[in-house]
Amino acid sequence: MVYLKYDLNDEKVQYLIRTDKTLERLIRYIGTSELAMEKDGFKCLVKYIVGQQISDKARETIWQRICTIFGNVTPDIMFSTGTSDLREVGLSSRKVEYIKILAESVVEKRIDFEEFKNFSNEEIITRLTALKGIGQWTAEMYLIFSLGRENVLSKGDGTIRRTIQWMYGLEDLPSSKELAKYFTNWNEYATIVSSYLWKSISLGLTQKPFDEAILGQGG
Structure with a gap:
């Protein structure tokens, strides 16, 4: 199995954590994310x-x-x-x-x-x-x-929408337009952000409020 892996040593990840404090807390907590590829x-x-x-x-x-x-x-x-x-x-x-x-x-x-x-x-x-x-x-x-494109935001992906709702404490699921606004500074690396959002679900982090799940990471 081939994986695309991202961690805190990656310049792209370093760029992402500089764009948003909430995303920074999530990425620092998770550390490494990976995507299982099917070429x-x-x-x-x-x-x-x-x-x-x-x-x-x-x-x-x-x-x-x-x-x-x-x-x-x-x-x-x-x-x-x-x-x-x-x-x-x-x-x-x-x-x-x-x-x-x-x-x-x-x-x-x-x-x-x-x-x-x-x-x-x-x-x-x-x-x-x-x-x-x-x-x-x-x-x-x-x-x-398959292609490993790093600039893909799947605005219809329910997991991404639910995780953004959880991260930012939104009352409702963000619409496609609202989701795109959150990704404005992340468009070039939207896939990398998505990989951390998907992993937060697989780790069970979203079962608790964001601040409780990511306790101690950031302000």
Whole structure:
């Protein structure tokens, strides 16, 4: 498994902690964040199609089942596998359809992941969201977890919105516009900020008020 790792020795992280005291407290408390990468573009997209509208835990369970049963998750294998066989691993009929549409697009060379490496985020999102079943969030997860783009803010990601609400003691979940305002100084490294926000959830920090969870870090 390949990871993108960030810690307090990273110049980008040092820049981020200078922009905001609350973010600084969170980053200093967590220390190191990491993102598990899936360089194979097709596998990455299948994984996040699987993960649409379910928990991370449920996604990982189904994804590991797919990898165990089918071995190498390739476009040819997914396209040729029967719908009932894919349904048996826990996929909904819609997600099976989406995976098969993606697989067919790759097999027929309408989607070229090597070509994507030279495209802008916006160009890639436009190409991917033209396929049925791939929305903005799924395309953004590909940008982050396959291409390792550091400037991706997924404004529709519920975990990011909930963590910002927790950090700043907001009464309501921030809207997409409100979320973008918080990220104004972080746009270039929005992915890095997101990695710390996601980790705060996985560490269980959000189960307590921010000041209590990050006690002793900062003012």
